[in-house]
Amino acid sequence: MPEPEYRVKVGLATCGIAGGAAKVYARFQDALKGSAVSLERTGCIGMCYNEPLVEVLEAGGKRYLYGKLTPDDALRIVEEHLKQGRPVIDLLLLGEGCTPGEETFLDKQKRILLKNCGLIDPENIESYTAIGGYEGLRAALTAMTPGEVIEEIRRSGLRGRGGAGFPTHTKWRLTREAAGVQKYIICNADEGDPGAFMDRSILESDTHSVLEGMLIAGYAIGASAGYVYIRAEYPLAIRRLKLAISQAEASGFLGERILGSDFSFKVFIREGAGAFVCGEETALLMSIEGKRGMPRFRPPFPAQKGLFGSPTSINNVETLANVPRIMHQGAEAYSSLGTEESKGTKVFALAGKIRRGGLIEIPMGTTINKIVFEIGGGISTGKPFKAVQTGGPSGGCIPASLGDTPVDYESLKKIGAIMGSGGLLVMDEETCMVDVAKYFLTFTKDESCGKCTFCRAGTNQMHKILERITQGEGREEDVQILVDLAEKIKSGSLCGLGQTAPNPVLTTIQFFRDEYEAHVREKYCPAKKCKALIEYKIDRDSCTGCTLCARQCPTGAISGTKKEAHSIQLSACIRCGLCINSCKFEAILISSNPKVKA
Amino acid sequence: MEHKNMNNLKISAKEQPLFAIMEIVQRHQAEQGPAIPILQDIQSAFGYVSPQMLERASEFSGIPVSELYSIVTFYAQFRMEPIGENLIQVCHGTACHLAGAEKITESLQFETKASAGGTSPDGKFSLEKVACLGCCSLAPVITLNEETNGRLTPDKIKKIVKETRKLSAKNAEAMGVCTDA
Incomplete structure (x- = not known):
């Protein structure tokens, strides 16, 4: 079959679909009916801020990336580019003729793990094998003993990407050495941190690489079965995983006597039922066993006594996806990247007040400033950069003044934050740090399983105090109480959830104490976010009396006659901000609430 | 394809609840630790898990009702009340929080008349955080009925809710159901 003159790839991962990619794909499908152009689907290209994304590949090797497309733009691409050979310059992000600027997003990264994302069709196993997929497994099964596989992983320096950074080879070795006939490998895809979507993207865009990683891990530890524990909130990832399993079975990569060896392996999928604590390994085991997901004491560690009482290795999606690369390209290539203690690359979900949010991959040791400014393109609102938050509810806020901190396990730990699973939230001046701390505590207090008193009751108390501070009812001693409580919760909790839940509060107090004090002493919210501490006012000079805000207001608090300045009845105003969004003249101002007395 | 199967199951489940639960339990009986998958399938067939359904599932599977109840009340996914015609889930992740998820929830409450975690009086919408x-x-x-919608503003919410109302009225008409709206 001759190479088609054009190939069109549409990014169809969840973020693409949320941005409207399915409609764009359908329009291409209609317009290309009967044409020789090959229309293909692919996963996440990573530039989530430009979704929906479409790449056009010419037979000569030229590539063009289009972004933020509407279905009508798809028609233009068909007419102008595919039929007449003229790329649509005004829609172009990358490729000959584009406006420079966007390329730094990709050029400053090091995409090893994400290399296939946006390149291959995740629903087609041949698309994966064509670029060396399952070769890592073949190498392991045909030329290496399980011990040699573990040694290779040791030399690569791979550490767990779920957040804690435990050396992967140690986990595997302990599981291998543990006594027991039945052993399990579990892929932890319960990506519960709010603000993190690395695992979802990898599972949706490069599904087979995770399966291949599980198979190699299974061979190394001597397991005959594996479970993928995946969030039910990721329906597309689950669907693609099921498809990948059946394709791998049909191709002989999964099942009995894989690739003619003595190694047999089965994979089962378990959907998580929505409990953040189940990302913790012992709680996850309880959940697969069909119980409430409550953590238990360690030791015995899962490597000795895990799922259904058998030795079990639990590895994160990203960790497992790294394994085939290491086996295929060798440990040296992998360990040549990164720092002394943290090898390889790390995938981050860059989001928040950032110009170019998306899925990025960087060598370990890249600084925060480089991520925010060079890759992310700076702050989306144009306001000053204030902080980044890593590690979600278990992590910490890092102030802009520490922007030179390299991102690796040790450096982040030193300043009170953690690597975490890979969420990286960027915050600007308009973000209230007390509100952020309260947000995370709202989350952890709800997600605490209730087993340990300090976690169950302590997080609730902390939340109450934060609530009262943001209400303007904070007391002088509150900040100290928060610090005391935090230490007690950390030492009095059994699992990672409780041990890390106070981190967002502690780091915001450490780096933004003045904001807490402004809330407590002056009843003032410097970011003008906390509703009880602000009031809305209409600037009579700017208001044109267009009545738009009055029509938007859900409580009817805005009144005024057409073409005359309006006013807000403060007692009825709930400070929802709908009026600010609707106003085209920036006539609605926020000021501190004078009624809350300092 | 999968969606279609689910719908078929839905119809048979509503008509033959006892049989549907028995079939679900049988499907998972051979697995180790089948309780959660059983309950998940019951919920996807009926839209929720009622105390009566727990009792039936317990009879067929031999798992004590107390254990099933403990699971249903622990995990956020399970609902013990039926939901409205359209399910809207509002993301309250960190990025959405910073981008104003609270405003989105407020305008959804205003437009649908459902409270967060509740169902609107007309039964058209359920809202979940x-x-x-x-x-x-x-x-x-x-997400609106599992379809993800992004870059939202209160204005877009208004439009989405309006369109959904229109669509559900149209569907009701097509099915020959009399609506008083």
Whole structure:
């Protein structure tokens, strides 16, 4: 079959679909009916801020990336580019003729793990094998003993990407050495941190690489079965995983006597039922066993006594996806990247007040400033950069003044934050740090399983105090109480959830104490976010009396006659901000609430 | 394809609840630790898990009702009340929080007349707050009947709710159901 003159790839991962990619794909499908152009689907290209994304590949090797497309733009691409050979310059992000600027997003990264994302069709196993997929497994099964596989992983320096950074080879070795006939490998895809979507993207865009990683891990530890524990909130990832399993079975990569060896392996999928604590390994085991997901004491560690009482290795999606690369390209290539203690690359979900949010991959040791400014393109609102938050509810806020901190396990730990699973939230001046701390505590207090008193009751108390501070009812001693409580919760909790839940509060107090004090002493919210501490006012000079805000207001608090300045009845105003969004003249101002007395 | 199967199951489940639960239990009986998959399938067949359904599932599977109840009340996914015609999940992940998820929830409450975690009086909409849908770059995000919608504003919410109302009225008409709206 001759190479088609054009190939069109549409990014169809969840973020693409949320941005409207399915409609764009359908329009291409209609317009290309009967044409020789090959229309293909692919996963996440990573530039989530430009979704929906479409790449056009010419037979000569030229590539063009289009972004933020509407279905009508798809028609233009068909007419102008595919039929007449003229790329649509005004829609172009990358490729000959584009406006420079966007390329730094990709050029400053090091995409090893994400290399296939946006390149291959995740629903087609041949698309994966064509670029060396399952070769890592073949190498392991045909030329290496399980011990040699573990040694290779040791030399690569791979550490767990779920957040804690435990050396992967140690986990595997302990599981291998543990006594027991039945052993399990579990892929932890319960990506519960709010603000993190690395695992979802990898599972949706490069599904087979995770399966291949599980198979190699299974061979190394001597397991005959594996479970993928995946969030039910990721329906597309689950669907693609099921498809990948059946394709791998049909191709002989999964099942009995894989690739003619003595190694047999089965994979089962378990959907998580929505409990953040189940990302913790012992709680996850309880959940697969069909119980409430409550953590238990360690030791015995899962490597000795895990799922259904058998030795079990639990590895994160990203960790497992790294394994085939290491086996295929060798440990040296992998360990040549990164720092002394943290090898390889790390995938981050860059989001928040950032110009170019998306899925990025960087060598370990890249600084925060480089991520925010060079890759992310700076702050989306144009306001000053204030902080980044890593590690979600278990992590910490890092102030802009520490922007030179390299991102690796040790450096982040030193300043009170953690690597975490890979969420990286960027915050600007308009973000209230007390509100952020309260947000995370709202989350952890709800997600605490209730087993340990300090976690169950302590997080609730902390939340109450934060609530009262943001209400303007904070007391002088509150900040100290928060610090005391935090230490007690950390030492009095059994699992990672409780041990890390106070981190967002502690780091915001450490780096933004003045904001807490402004809330407590002056009843003032410097970011003008906390509703009880602000009031809305209409600037009579700017208001044109267009009545738009009055029509938007859900409580009817805005009144005024057409073409005359309006006013807000403060007692009825709930400070929802709908009026600010609707106003085209920036006539609605926020000021501190004078009624809350300092 | 999968969707279609689910719908078929839905119809048979509503007509033959006892049989549907028995079939679900049988499907998972051979697995180790089958309780959660059984309950998940019951919920996807009926839309929720009632105390009566727990009792039936317990009879067929031999798992004590107390254990099933403990699971249903622990995990956020399970609902013990039926939901409205359309399910809207509002993401309250960190990125969405920063991008104004609270405003989105407020305007949804206003437009649908459903409270967060509740169902509207007309039964058209149920509203749920969820932790993170993993589409942080498109914050704020909601899912409407599993379809993800991003980069939302209160204005867009208004439009989405209006369109959904129209669509559900049309569907009701097509099915020959009399609506008083």
